[in-house]
Amino acid sequence: AAGVIQSPRHLIKEKRETATLKCYPIPRHDTVYWYQQGPGQDPQFLISFYEKMQSDKGSIPDRFSAQQFSDYHSELNMSSLELGDSALYFCASSGAGERGDEQYFGPGTRLTVT
Amino acid sequence: AQRVTQPEKLLSVFKGAPVELKCNYSYSGSPELFWYVQYSRQRLQLLLRHISRESIKGFTADLNKGETSFHLKKPFAQEEDSAMYYCALSSYNTDKLIFGTGTRLQVFP
Numbered sequence: 001a002a003g004v005i006q007s008p009r010h011l012i013k014e015k016r017e018t019a020t021l022k023c024y025p026i027p028r029h030d031t032v033y034w035y036q037q038g039p040g041q042d043p044q045f046l047i048s049f050y051e052k053m054q055s056d057k058g059s060i061p062d063r064f065s066a067q068q069f070s071d072y073h074s075e076l077n078m079s080s081l082e083l084g085d086s087a088l089y090f091c092a093s094s095g096a097g098e099r100g101d102e103q104y105f106g107p108g109t110r111l112t113v114t
Numbered sequence: 115a116q117r118v119t120q121p122e123k124l125l126s127v128f129k130g131a132p133v134e135l136k137c138n139y140s141y142s143g144s145p146e147l148f149w150y151v152q153y154s155r156q157r158l159q160l161l162l163r164h165i166s167r168e169s170i171k172g173f174t175a176d177l178n179k180g181e182t183s184f185h186l187k188k189p190f191a192q193e194e195d196s197a198m199y200y201c202a203l204s205s206y207n208t209d210k211l212i213f214g215t216g217t218r219l220q221v222f223p
Contacts, residue, residue: 003157004157033209033210035211035213042200042214043158044213045210048210055209056209056210092158092211102160102163103160103209103211105159107156108157
């Protein structure tokens with residue numbers, strides 16, 4: 001069965017550069033979530049989208065923005081990268097808009113900022 | 115504030131021993147509790163959710179509202195249970211997951 005796809009899997013950027021992470025949800029899933037997991041830390045919720053509208057927002061820096069497109073894929077744009085942005089970025093998707101529906105996670109994008 | 119606490123970073127047991135991974139939470143309303151597992155080089159996947167009251171791969175977890183706990187238990191650990199386990203909660207009005215710091219379970223032969 002198709003799972004959540006994230007690209008790229010690995011990304012190396014320098015400070016002050018920009019990065020774009022992509023997430024392709026499971027077909028027919030309408031909700032996308034982004035999480036950030038720093039080294040040795042728990043995943044932290046960043047932002048979520050339901051039917052292409054932002055549905056919730058967590059501890060996402062102002063330097064980051066995200067959107068969900070008409071085909072339900074989502075992109076996380078990160079500007080003015082800092083060393084502290086180095087982390088594993090997970091995307092998850094869920095379907096049918098039902099509260100508490102299971103979130104299926106992608107493999108993550110490992111971002112390294114040098 | 116919503117919070118999930120997993121007091122053990124690492125839990126090591128021998129095959130066949132009982133396992134209990136502790137999880138405590140703080141939340142003022144009625145949360146939904148989950149256990150997620152991440153096997154080596156694999157993605158996070160849902161193991162259990164309290165509303166389903168299932169036993170998955172021999173694991174069970176009971177929500178104790180009095181103690182605000184959702185401990186994960188298995189009577190006889192297997193080597194293939196070695197993984198990172200995260201306890202998480204979500205609330206009625208938001209689907210975002212709040213994770214604990216995770217417990218690494220190592221099961222030795």
